[in-house]
Amino acid sequence: MGLLDKASGSSEDDKKPVAKAVAKAKPVAKAVAKAAPVKAAKVAKAARPKKEKAPREKKARPIGLSADYELSSDMNRRISWLVNFLVNFGVLFAAIFISLSDTGIVTTILYAVGILVIIVNVGVIPTKFSRNIGQFVSRTKFVRGDGSNPNKLHGLLVNSIGIASLIGIILIFTQFQMLQEADNTGAIIMFSLGTIFVIVWFIDRYLKNGSEMRQGLFDLAFGAFLVKYIPAEDEKATGIWARLENMGNFGDQLVKKTEERKAKKDTKESDSSSNETSEQNEDK
Numbered sequence: 001m002g003l004l005d006k007a008s009g010s011s012e013d014d015k016k017p018v019a020k021a022v023a024k025a026k027p028v029a030k031a032v033a034k035a036a037p038v039k040a041a042k043v044a045k046a047a048r049p050k051k052e053k054a055p056r057e058k059k060a061r062p063i064g065l066s067a068d069y070e071l072s073s074d075m076n077r078r079i080s081w082l083v084n085f086l087v088n089f090g091v092l093f094a095a096i097f098i099s100l101s102d103t104g105i106v107t108t109i110l111y112a113v114g115i116l117v118i119i120v121n122v123g124v125i126p127t128k129f130s131r132n133i134g135q136f137v138s139r140t141k142f143v144r145g146d147g148s149n150p151n152k153l154h155g156l157l158v159n160s161i162g163i164a165s166l167i168g169i170i171l172i173f174t175q176f177q178m179l180q181e182a183d184n185t186g187a188i189i190m191f192s193l194g195t196i197f198v199i200v201w202f203i204d205r206y207l208k209n210g211s212e213m214r215q216g217l218f219d220l221a222f223g224a225f226l227v228k229y230i231p232a233e234d235e236k237a238t239g240i241w242a243r244l245e246n247m248g249n250f251g252d253q254l255v256k257k258t259e260e261r262k263a264k265k266d267t268k269e270s271d272s273s274s275n276e277t278s279e280q281n282e283d284k
Helices: 002-024 026-034 036-045 074-099 105-129 133-138 152-175 185-210 217-222 240-246 248-283
Strands: 140-144 224-228
Touching: 074 105, 074 133, 074 140, 074 152, 074 224, 074 248, 105 133, 105 152, 133 140, 133 240, 133 248, 140 152, 152 185, 152 217, 185 217, 217 224, 240 248
Parallel strands: none
Antiparallel strands: 140 224
16 A cells, blocks of 8 residues: 555656646747737838839720821920910010000000011911911811811910900909999990900810810810821921921920930839839848
């Protein structure tokens, strides 16, 4: 019995340390549980990839537009607007500036020349060549779906809408105070006319910004599109027409320089983004 008691006592003593060892192993599981948030932290701090500019989708060709023509770009439109603005108002602004200090014959001549230039660029040249000076420089032209020239009334309305809106603003400000007078019939008519000019300009601008084909109010009414235009070899220009066509060389150089600057800027941005990505990968 003594030996059996010792044997049972020794076996019980051997089992007790094993149970304690198992009990002490529990903190290991806790350590594993605490390691889980480390992965979440890495995911949260992961650097967001820089958004790359999505390539511009090519605009769909308008229904009915001849395949021989391509819609003008935004750069062509900007060049056309800038040139027309300088041509139409350059002399007129000079006359206004000079009239602040001198109201002699020189100022009168400048006013007359400024008004004459506007009439020629807005009415005479578009009626003759279906293009204004700005469109010659930017190498653009309004055409119908089949490639023919739009109605001459379209050219007159499109080219004069900006000037009409400017006149409208002047009429609104000058006639507003006269509306309170007793005999204000003339003031009401002029104020209403100016308001109509400004509203028409806003409608035209709204339609252009909302249209994929950048067609304004009168473009939609006459079915016209502003397209890139380079005369064919069989279209020989002579005289004033040839000189106007040669003005397009300046527009071509301006477009080329602008595209080169844009390409350099895009290359610089892509290089900087790639460098940032490589630095983030090294930090990881």
